[in-house]
Structures are given as C-alpha cells and as structure tokens.
Amino acid sequence: MPLKPLNIGLVGYGFMGRTHSNAYKRVNDFFDLEYRPVLKAVCGRTEAGAKAFAEKWQYESYETDWRKLIDRKDIDAIDICTPNDTHAPIAIAAAEAGKMVLCEKPLARTLKEAAPMVDAIEKAGVPNTVWYNYRRVPAVTLAKQLIDEGRLGRIYHYRANFLQDWTISADLPQGGAGLWRLDAASAGSGVTGDLLAHCIDTALWLNGSIKNVCATTETFVKERTHTGTGKVEPVKIDDACTFFCRFENGSLGLFESTRYARGHKALYTFEINGEKASIKWDLHDLHRLEYFDYGDPAILRGWKSIHVTDGDHPYMKNWWVPGLQIGYEHTFVHQVADFLQGLSTGKPTSPTFREALETQAVCDAVLDSAEQHKWEDVIQV
Numbered sequence: 001m002p003l004k005p006l007n008i009g010l011v012g013y014g015f016m017g018r019t020h021s022n023a024y025k026r027v028n029d030f031f032d033l034e035y036r037p038v039l040k041a042v043c044g045r046t047e048a049g050a051k052a053f054a055e056k057w058q059y060e061s062y063e064t065d066w067r068k069l070i071d072r073k074d075i076d077a078i079d080i081c082t083p084n085d086t087h088a089p090i091a092i093a094a095a096e097a098g099k100m101v102l103c104e105k106p107l108a109r110t111l112k113e114a115a116p117m118v119d120a121i122e123k124a125g126v127p128n129t130v131w132y133n134y135r136r137v138p139a140v141t142l143a144k145q146l147i148d149e150g151r152l153g154r155i156y157h158y159r160a161n162f163l164q165d166w167t168i169s170a171d172l173p174q175g176g177a178g179l180w181r182l183d184a185a186s187a188g189s190g191v192t193g194d195l196l197a198h199c200i201d202t203a204l205w206l207n208g209s210i211k212n213v214c215a216t217t218e219t220f221v222k223e224r225t226h227t228g229t230g231k232v233e234p235v236k237i238d239d240a241c242t243f244f245c246r247f248e249n250g251s252l253g254l255f256e257s258t259r260y261a262r263g264h265k266a267l268y269t270f271e272i273n274g275e276k277a278s279i280k281w282d283l284h285d286l287h288r289l290e291y292f293d294y295g296d297p298a299i300l301r302g303w304k305s306i307h308v309t310d311g312d313h314p315y316m317k318n319w320w321v322p323g324l325q326i327g328y329e330h331t332f333v334h335q336v337a338d339f340l341q342g343l344s345t346g347k348p349t350s351p352t353f354r355e356a357l358e359t360q361a362v363c364d365a366v367l368d369s370a371e372q373h374k375w376e377d378v379i380q381v
C-alpha cells in the first residue's frame with residue numbers, strides 16, 4: 001500500500017534545518033511506517049538562500065515569509081528551526097491554522113512566552129513535539145529503560161555537564177547566523193536556555209520533576225559588537241551557569257554548563273547514582289552506556305561499558321548489524337520515526353509542548369535564582 005504523505009513546511013535552514021531535512025529524507029528507508037514526510041517547502045528570509053537550500057535538499061518549493069508558508073493548504077506540519085525569539089509567533093500561528101507543529105528547543109525564551117504556545121497547541125489539538133533529540137540517543141533511551149525497570153533502585157544523585165569553548169574570543173560579535181545565541185533579544189538566555197535546557201529535559205525524563213534550584217551565572221565577556229547595529233553593546237546572556245537542585249524523588253542534582261571550558265566542543269555528560277546501580281553517559285562516546293551494578297558478585301563488580309548497538313537495544317534493530325554504531329544525526333531520524341508512528345497510534349511524541357514547558361520552568365527558576373542569589377522553587381506547570 002502506498003504510504004500516506006505528510007507535507008512538511010520547514011522554517012529556517014541553518015544547522016537544525018539540515019539535521020531535520022536529513023531525518024525526513026532517511027526515515028522511511030529504515031523504519032516501517034504508515035506515513036512518509038514530503039519535503040514540500042522550506043522558508044528562509046532571503047530568496048536566494050531559500051531557493052539554494054530547496055534545490056540542494058530537494059524541497060519542492062520555497063517561501064520567504066513563514067506566514068505564507070502557514071497559509072498554504074498543501075502544508076500539514078510546520079517545523080520550526082529558527083532562533084528562539086521566533087518560536088512563539090510561528091508555533092501559535094501554525095497551531096491556529098490547524099497545522100501540526102514540530103518546534104526546536106528551547107520552546108521559547110521564557111516560561112511566560114512559552115505558556116501561550118502550549119495553550120494554542122492544546123486548543124487546536126494538533127500533534128506536536130519539541131526537538132530535545134538527546135532522549136533518542138539509543139544509550140540514553142536505554143538509561144531510561146534501566147531506570148524504569150528499577151535497576152538503579154532509589155536515586156540519590158543526578159549530575160550533568162554541557163561544556164563548550166567556542167565563545168572565549170572577545171572578538172566574536174553578537175547577533176547573526178549562529179551568533180544570535182550571544183544576543184539575549186534572540187536567544188532569551190545563554191547556556192541556560194541553549195545547553196542546560198538539554199540537560200534539564202533529559203533529567204526530568206530520567207529522574208522526574210525538579211522541586212527547587214540554587215544557581216549562579218557569569219558573563220565573562222561583558223561587551224561585544226552587535227552584528228545588527230554595528231555598535232559595541234552589553235552582553236546580556238549567561239556565558240556559564242552552575243546550579244544545584246532537589247528533585248521531587250528526594251535526589252540531589254548538580255548541573256554545569258559553559259562556553260568557556262577550553263578544550264571541550266560539546267561535552268554533554270550525565271551520571272546517575274542509585275542505591276543498586278549507577279549509570280553514566282558521554283556525548284563524545286554516545287553509543288556507550290557505562291553501568292555499575294552492585295548486584296554483581298563482589299569479585300566481578302566494576303563499571304561495564306555497554307556498546308549500545310545490539311538489536312535488542314532501543315532503535316538499533318532498524319539500523320546495521322550488532323557492533324556497528326550510529327551517531328548524532330540518527331537521533332533526529334528517531335524523533336521523526338516516533339512522530340510518524342504517533343500519527344498512526346495516536347500516542348503523543350515526547351516531549352510534547354506541555355512536557356517541554358516544564359524544562360522552561362526550570363530554566364526560569366535557574367536564571368531567577370542566579371539573579372536573586374537565593375534558592376527558587378520551580379513553578380509547577
């Protein structure tokens with residue numbers, strides 16, 4: 001039987017526009033599904049750029065205004081791959097037009113901006129998801145499975161880092177392609193919304209809700225030239241953020257993120273210590289899950305390095321033979337596969353907008369805590 005088409009309208013064709021386009025193109029080659037994404041239209045602000053991307057990635061057409069894309073009757077789903085300040089207006093308009101919405105993380109710049117997005121999505125009742133893609137690294141999905149099976153027992157500690165070093169140079173401007181991340185007006189925040197949002201999403205998924213937080217932030221380079229105005233302007237994002245927290249399950253959390261850790265490009269790591277076992281994971285070695293089981297005979301106890309490539313491991317039966325690993329881009333293929341599967345089964349694709357709102361609430365509490373120099377409760381959403 002021919003597969004049902006799902007017409008995609010992609011907004012933004014930078015880094016994420018490429019990862020998502022790649023996922024749409026590959027998903028049906030590896031997953032048996034009822035739906036097939038069709039690369040119907042890509043939207044960017046300049047005609048030359050949008051046209052070139054459409055040609056390269058084989059989109060059928062292009063637009064230069066996202067409103068026109070949303071108005072089109074031949075588009076089923078809007079995929080938002082633009083800077084954070086544009087997520088809310090695009091998502092709300094798309095939901096109101098009855099389109100499905102797939103939105104890049106973080107949902108928005110603040111909790112206040114994100115809440116009406118969730119309202120619009122839920123009022124429209126449209127399928128939706130937020131691209132916290134690290135949940136779909138098979139080793140991370142396996143970690144979730146092990147925790148849910150009770151193998152760790154009571155959890156005592158959750159520790160996560162996301163370390164980079166690409167903004168150390170004071171000559172780097174703020175604003176513009178990629179560098180919108182240094183401009184608070186576009187990004188909302190610095191490492192908190194950009195990198196810690198990933199760590200928080202994974203933590204909420206693996207270890208449950210966070211009750212309260214105590215944070216500190218630093219902006220090491222205080223002024224940078226703004227690409228838009230050409231003037232040297234104050235930098236209002238957090239270059240680094242460290243926070244500790246209490247989870248609802250009684251465990252303690254410790255999180256650190258910075259773009260000033262010389263030598264680290266994208267070192268996302270987490271470690272979880274339970275009563276019976278511990279696990280740790282590292283994005284630079286993403287196909288491995290380290291596992292220590294206190295239940296092993298004493299003379300054999302030690303950290304195991306599980307090569308997560310077996311057909312029994314999450315998602316892996318869809319790829320190669322055991323022992324052969326997959327990488328970063330596959331996490332997006334997995335999210336598309338789950339989204340398409342969800343259209344058939346009616347099962348929402350986690351994290352939904354509603355679930356991603358909780359991450360936004362934690363980010364807000366972290367930034368408030370750093371500003372107020374005190375513990376902050378996380379607003380329940």
Ligand SMILES: NC(=O)c1ccc[n+]([C@@H]2O[C@H](COP(=O)([O-])OP(=O)(O)OC[C@H]3O[C@@H](n4cnc5c(N)ncnc54)[C@H](O)[C@@H]3O)[C@@H](O)[C@H]2O)c1
Nearest residue numbers: 012013014015016044045081082083084104105106177178
């Ligand atoms: N899931 C992840 O791991 C991950 C990784 C990187 C970025 N992101 C998120 O993805 C989003 C995009 O980040 P990126 O790294 O792809 O940025 P990018 O700078 O590489 O690309 C952004 C794109 O948006 C376009 N754009 C900006 N304003 C627009 C508008 N009004 N209309 C149409 N197009 C517009 C730009 O021209 C560019 O093509 C951000 O929200 C970011 O936080 C997520």
